[in-house]
Amino acid sequence: MSVLVNKDSKIIVQGFTGSEGTFHAGQMIDYGTNIVGGVTPGKGGQEHLGKPVFNTVDEAVQKAGADTSIIFVPPAFAADAIMESAEAGIKVIICITEGIPTADMVKVKAYIDGLEDCTLVGPNCPGVITPDEAKVGIMPGFIFKKGKVGIVSKSGTLTYEAADQVVKQGYGITTAIGIGGDPIIGTTTKEAVELLMNDDETEAIVMIGEIGGQLEAEAARWIKADGNRKPVVGFIAGQTAPAGRTMGHAGAIVGGADDTAQAKMKILAENGVHVVESPAKIGEMVAKVLA
Numbered sequence: 317m318s319v320l321v322n323k324d325s326k327i328i329v330q331g332f333t334g335s336e337g338t339f340h341a342g343q344m345i346d347y348g349t350n351i352v353g354g355v356t357p358g359k360g361g362q363e364h365l366g367k368p369v370f371n372t373v374d375e376a377v378q379k380a381g382a383d384t385s386i387i388f389v390p391p392a393f394a395a396d397a398i399m400e401s402a403e404a405g406i407k408v409i410i411c412i413t414e415g416i417p418t419a420d421m422v423k424v425k426a427y428i429d430g431l432e433d434c435t436l437v438g439p440n441c442p443g444v445i446t447p448d449e450a451k452v453g454i455m456p457g458f459i460f461k462k463g464k465v466g467i468v469s470k471s472g473t474l475t476y477e478a479a480d481q482v483v484k485q486g487y488g489i490t491t492a493i494g495i496g497g498d499p500i501i502g503t504t505t506k507e508a509v510e511l512l513m514n515d516d517e518t519e520a521i522v523m524i525g526e527i528g529g530q531l532e533a534e535a536a537r538w539i540k541a542d543g544n545r546k547p548v549v550g551f552i553a554g555q556t557a558p559a560g561r562t563m564g565h566a567g568a569i570v571g572g573a574d575d576t577a578q579a580k581m582k583i584l585a586e587n588g589v590h591v592v593e594s595p596a597k598i599g600e601m602v603a604k605v606l607a
Contacts, residue, residue, distance in 0.1 A: 318446040329354040331388035352380040373404040395420035411438035421500040436502025442472035442494035463488015466512030469524035481599025506535040527554035536587035547605035
């Protein structure tokens, strides 16, 4: 089993014919991902990378049966692209775009939350990968091997690092979910952890967070309330970050005492998460909890 995406997902690329969309769609197709087409307004009826181009998401749903979308649309138009997908009935929307105005995401979040059976991952995220089935994102696919460890991460590069370590320890990945580092995102850490906790094939979870906000604390408290059914290895980035300064990700800013890496690590440990102080220790800890 997998979560969010698999070999049967019918995926479209919004911003298909742009430079970013073209490059990453090509990579996804090469990986074996089931890309059924793409959307670029005004270019409907053409073919790109051997796949049909549609003018609208609704057309892609009607003609190609699309149920999943990945978005490479410029920031000014990305919010509309997300809502267009949701309105057309797309079930899983993965938004890679970075720099979407926060005011736009407030509207998107309210719209998505009002729908049933629609999941948004991102924005400003690396995407989602179920190894050997579907790579719906910008991650280097060769790092990920199929296995029994799920990954949830705010950071793209740390997602790849964690996957590489887990694989080198002799375990693989069920699904890796990059949730994104913006202040307002679709799927939260808790929601992603819950998906993996309920996945039969996932035996352990790696949860990577960072300074700012309360997503990791909420996830940790849920994990304990859920009975700590599966071991969770946690890492929080930003242990040396100065207070009050945004660090790389727009959401990574310490606004209060509970937003620091140290405070989050303490909360995670108190709720049964196996916390590591360095990303270099993630693989070792996964091997230890699964031994």
